[in-house]
Amino acid sequence: MKIAVCLKQILDPEVPARDFKVDAAKREAEQGGANLVTNIFCENALETALQIRDAAGSGEIVALSVGPAGAEDVLRKALALRADQAVLVVNDADTNPDPLFVAKTLAAAIKKIGGVDVVMVGREAGDWGAGQTGGLLAEELAIPCISFAEGFEPGATPGTIKVKRQTDAGFEVIEAPTPLVLTITNHDKNVPRIPKTRDVMQSYRKPLEKWTLSDLGVDGSTSHAYSQVAELFIPKKETKCEFIEGDTVEAKIDALAKRIGDILRAM
Amino acid sequence: MNDPQNATREVLWNIHHAWIMYALLVPTMAVCAWGFYRRIQLWRKGRAEVRFDRPAERVKLVLKYAVLQLRTWRRSYPGVFHAMIFWGFVTLFIATVVVLIDYDFGIPIMRGRFYLYFQSLFVDILGAAAIVGTLMAAFRRIVLRPKYLVYNTESKIILLAILAMLVTGFLIEGWRIAATDDPWGAWSPVGKVVANVSKPLMSHEALLISHRVGWWTHLALVFAFIAWAPFSKMAHVLNSSLNVYTGRLEPVGASLKKLDFEKDEKLGVSALADFTWKDLLDFDACTECGRCTAVCPANRVGKILSPRDIILDLQHRMRAPDADFAASYIGSTEALSPEAMWECTTCAACMQACPVLIEQMPKIVDTRRFLVMEDAEFPETMQQALNSLETRGHPMRGTSFNRVDWTQGLKISTMAEAKDAEVLLWVGCGGALVERNQNVVRSLAQLLEKAGVSFAILGREEKCTGDPARRIGNEFLFETLAQDNIATLDRYGVKKIVTSCPHCFNTLGNEYPQWGGKYEVYHHSEFLAKLVADGKLSGDMPSSQKVTFHDPCYLGRHNGIYDAPRQLVQIATGAAPIEMEQNRSNGFCCGGGGGMSFIDEPPNQRVNQERARQALETDADVVAVGCPFCMTMLEDGINARKGDRDVKVMDIAELLWQSVEEKTSGATS
Ligand code: SF4
Numbered sequence: 001m002k003i004a005v006c007l008k009q010i011l012d013p014e015v016p017a018r019d020f021k022v023d024a025a026k027r028e029a030e031q032g033g034a035n036l037v038t039n040i041f042c043e044n045a046l047e048t049a050l051q052i053r054d055a056a057g058s059g060e061i062v063a064l065s066v067g068p069a070g071a072e073d074v075l076r077k078a079l080a081l082r083a084d085q086a087v088l089v090v091n092d093a094d095t096n097p098d099p100l101f102v103a104k105t106l107a108a109a110i111k112k113i114g115g116v117d118v119v120m121v122g123r124e125a126g127d128w129g130a131g132q133t134g135g136l137l138a139e140e141l142a143i144p145c146i147s148f149a150e151g152f153e154p155g156a157t158p159g160t161i162k163v164k165r166q167t168d169a170g171f172e173v174i175e176a177p178t179p180l181v182l183t184i185t186n187h188d189k190n191v192p193r194i195p196k197t198r199d200v201m202q203s204y205r206k207p208l209e210k211w212t213l214s215d216l217g218v219d220g221s222t223s224h225a226y227s228q229v230a231e232l233f234i235p236k237k238e239t240k241c242e243f244i245e246g247d248t249v250e251a252k253i254d255a256l257a258k259r260i261g262d263i264l265r266a267m
Numbered sequence: 268m269n270d271p272q273n274a275t276r277e278v279l280w281n282i283h284h285a286w287i288m289y290a291l292l293v294p295t296m297a298v299c300a301w302g303f304y305r306r307i308q309l310w311r312k313g314r315a316e317v318r319f320d321r322p323a324e325r326v327k328l329v330l331k332y333a334v335l336q337l338r339t340w341r342r343s344y345p346g347v348f349h350a351m352i353f354w355g356f357v358t359l360f361i362a363t364v365v366v367l368i369d370y371d372f373g374i375p376i377m378r379g380r381f382y383l384y385f386q387s388l389f390v391d392i393l394g395a396a397a398i399v400g401t402l403m404a405a406f407r408r409i410v411l412r413p414k415y416l417v418y419n420t421e422s423k424i425i426l427l428a429i430l431a432m433l434v435t436g437f438l439i440e441g442w443r444i445a446a447t448d449d450p451w452g453a454w455s456p457v458g459k460v461v462a463n464v465s466k467p468l469m470s471h472e473a474l475l476i477s478h479r480v481g482w483w484t485h486l487a488l489v490f491a492f493i494a495w496a497p498f499s500k501m502a503h504v505l506n507s508s509l510n511v512y513t514g515r516l517e518p519v520g521a522s523l524k525k526l527d528f529e530k531d532e533k534l535g536v537s538a539l540a541d542f543t544w545k546d547l548l549d550f551d552a553c554t555e556c557g558r559c560t561a562v563c564p565a566n567r568v569g570k571i572l573s574p575r576d577i578i579l580d581l582q583h584r585m586r587a588p589d590a591d592f593a594a595s596y597i598g599s600t601e602a603l604s605p606e607a608m609w610e611c612t613t614c615a616a617c618m619q620a621c622p623v624l625i626e627q628m629p630k631i632v633d634t635r636r637f638l639v640m641e642d643a644e645f646p647e648t649m650q651q652a653l654n655s656l657e658t659r660g661h662p663m664r665g666t667s668f669n670r671v672d673w674t675q676g677l678k679i680s681t682m683a684e685a686k687d688a689e690v691l692l693w694v695g696c697g698g699a700l701v702e703r704n705q706n707v708v709r710s711l712a713q714l715l716e717k718a719g720v721s722f723a724i725l726g727r728e729e730k731c732t733g734d735p736a737r738r739i740g741n742e743f744l745f746e747t748l749a750q751d752n753i754a755t756l757d758r759y760g761v762k763k764i765v766t767s768c769p770h771c772f773n774t775l776g777n778e779y780p781q782w783g784g785k786y787e788v789y790h791h792s793e794f795l796a797k798l799v800a801d802g803k804l805s806g807d808m809p810s811s812q813k814v815t816f817h818d819p820c821y822l823g824r825h826n827g828i829y830d831a832p833r834q835l836v837q838i839a840t841g842a843a844p845i846e847m848e849q850n851r852s853n854g855f856c857c858g859g860g861g862g863m864s865f866i867d868e869p870p871n872q873r874v875n876q877e878r879a880r881q882a883l884e885t886d887a888d889v890v891a892v893g894c895p896f897c898m899t900m901l902e903d904g905i906n907a908r909k910g911d912r913d914v915k916v917m918d919i920a921e922l923l924w925q926s927v928e929e930k931t932s933g934a935t936s
């Protein structure tokens with residue numbers, strides 16, 4: 001079984017509040033002193049893939065990312081966790097392309113990799129939280145998608161897998177033919193493991209393929225054809241305190257009710 | 268005829284076929300030598316380590332810890348009896364050598380006053396002392412039964428054998444005095460008592476026969492003991508002395524080994540073969556005294572960690588006839604289980620307590636290195652701390668602060684802004700990112716400013732020194748952080764560093780030199796004490812606050828600094844701190860070192876609670892600390908236990924700043 005795990009590099013969501021700044025003109029978060037990390041749900045996806053490979057005793061994991069050259073870091077980490085292959089589609093031009101563009105790029109890369117049975121993505125990214133890439137990717141690849149999956153086991157018949165997915169009410173278990181896309185959610189069994197130091201050291205010596213957009217025939221100018229950020233700002237938090245005047249309790253209640261009405265109307 | 272000038276006794280009186288003794292001596296010594304040789308062969312299986320350099324300093328170690336046995340005295344009861352037995356046997360050994368010189372070499376020294384004062388009186392008294400010491404030891408083992416001892420048959424046999432050797436010695440002396448009517452008998456008081464008791468009860472014939480039988484019995488006991496020694500706990504007489512000679516010359520804070528990531532085939536230690544020869548010698552040198560486990564904070568609060576059993580279990584493993592040096596010991600016994608390894612705070616109380624300078628803690632860290640770097644199996648919360656260290660350069664997951672938030676409202680330059688600053692204030696993660704400690708660094712910065720010190724900080728360029736990574740066992744991450752920091756420090760040409768964190772202090776001062784980072788590093792207690800001594804700061808506001816001081820392990824035991832923080836308390840409050848029941852080198856850990864502040868301890872086994880109990884017992888109003896980790900741990904512990912009492916935990920810098928400020932406002936009002 002060949003599993004492709006898509007990994008996104010994002011701004012550390014644990015950046016101290018005071019350090020979080022946005023560039024209103026570019027409509028992007030500023031990196032400032034913050035670090036770049038692997039999106040946690042993508043790490044959950046990789047952990048799930050590793051567990052499936054461990055349990056099966058065989059299989060191949062391809063770690064795949066689209067991003068600037070620096071996104072190599074997330075792939076090195078994946079190699080340190082013993083992903084078999086790593087591919088970075090370098091897109092330095094736009095650090096925040098829209099989900100459809102990402103899905104198209106990933107789809108082209110997955111086709112080029114070839115023979116992928118299951119594609120795993122995180123259910124959403126910790127930066128924008130759009131949660132769309134998985135579905136769009138399935139669409140682009142013209143294969144089914146199961147969202148909020150915890151993981152899978154081999155199905156009853158060859159060429160199928162049994163996927164457990166979370167729903168609002170509980171769980172569903174779906175048996176589906178491969179190839180397909182799973183968006184992986186976190187649960188108590190897919191907390192990302194940490195690599196062995198020996199593997200970390202060796203991860204720098206492992207091959208890492210880098211493809212450009214044009215290698216894949218993707219048109220970089222379409223990176224915002226699907227959606228655009230109209231405006232980006234950090235909302236100001238304001239607290240005001242007002243005293244309601246009135247001579248009697250009834251008068252105060254009336255004044256308060258009127259004031260609440262005013263505020264609601266203003267909103 | 269009774270001229271003391273002529274006093275002596277006949278050697279080998281009443282003994283025929285003395286040649287048998289000489290004949291037996293050869294196999295006895297051969298077995299003994301073979302026993303020790305086998306031990307040496309075992310140690311040689313370990314990896315290389317330099318421990319025979321600087322002989323002059325090593326001889327000093329031997330004088331202090333093997334001859335004077337300074338560490339043994341730290342517990343008075345066993346200290347006393349061990350000294351009685353030890354000096355008793357040393358004296359008896361010298362007396363035997365005197366006989367050898369006199370009789371076998373024919374140099375007449377066992378004569379006259381020397382014979383009376385030393386060979387008779389002194390030897391008798393010391394021999395008697397050895398008997399008393401042996402009985403005290405037996406009393407402890409049989410009646411007092413402290414929990415930290417190892418109770419086995421071997422220990423009992425040893426005490427019995429020692430007692431039998433001493434008693435038979437006195438019996439034959441007494442019977443000789445009685446049978447020969449020795450005119451100098453009274454100079455051997457114990458022998459004389461035996462003589463006086465035996466004489467009316469025994470015929471001359473009986474005395475002769477008893478003496479002869481007693482003499483051979485005594486000889487057999489002594490020879491058997493010598494031959495058996497290297498195979499028993501008694502091997503410590505030589506092993507421990509050698510262990511002391513090859514002991515550590517650097518401070519405890521520099522006791523972790525550097526790894527070679529290019530060459531080492533295995534990272535960390537999981538089998539006997541991974542240890543150095545000195546580690547293996549450590550196992551063999553253990554006297555089973557149990558002092559290390561008795562002082563271990565983790566053990567004290569009921570955890571399974573026992574440094575004594577780590578050493579002894581590895582010793583048994585090593586001595587087993589079919590010892591497999593390549594097999595992993597991890598998990599082979601409870602003491603060697605991963606759970607135990609993850610309970611150590613690296614406080615080094617064990618190392619400080621060990622009378623024969625065994626280094627228990629580094630072996631725990633060696634094992635952790637294996638668990639972390641080769642197995643990647645360790646507590647999840649520690650993993651998170653290390654993850655954060657790797658991605659963010661600090662272990663404080665979830666902090667809402669950055670490295671310079673604490674400077675708000677103060678004018679503090681960074682090295683980038685003030686390149687000619689003389690002193691670097693190393694803030695540390697605990698100082699910058701944990702809210703409670705921000706006031707400590709603020710106080711320290713204001714004190715430095717007040718004293719006119721030219722200083723700056725690294726600000727966002729500072730990264731964790733790597734201490735938690737190193738203690739948790741991720742040496743690779745530690746090295747990366749160390750190299751990054753050294754590059755930054757060297758870029759600014761930093762020479763002098765002051766820090767309020769003993770862990771940073773230890774790592775910067777004791778560990779970075781191994782990676783080429785050499786700086787003059789001060790803990791703020793020393794630095795501030797010096798500023799006061801130089802007249803640049805003065806506090807000295809008599810205060811009614813009663814203060815106790817908690818010694819941080821990485822300042823005290825790891826670096827031997829005990830006085831500076833106490834001086835500061837004195838300066839700040841006008842009175843010396845009240846001491847807790849455990850203080851200075853015997854201080855009790857706060858529970859936060861060795862990465863343990865990143866672990867949630869079981870509620871009934873919290874080290875900080877035990878320390879808080881000791882602090883509260885002093886009735887102090889303020890528990891003074893000198894470490895950001897101690898601050899957090901003790902505040903938690905005190906708050907949990909203080910009830911409605913008003914007890915505060917404060918750093919010494921806060922105390923001093925408070926007093927300096929009061930003095931200033933007092934002077935102006
Ligand atoms: S270093 Fe401290 S916690 Fe660790 S074994 Fe020694 S005494 Fe116990």
Ligand code: SF4
Pocket residue numbers: 552553554555556557558559560574575578620621622623624625627
């Ligand atoms: S290691 Fe040292 S302190 Fe611990 S039992 Fe052995 S000799 Fe005693």
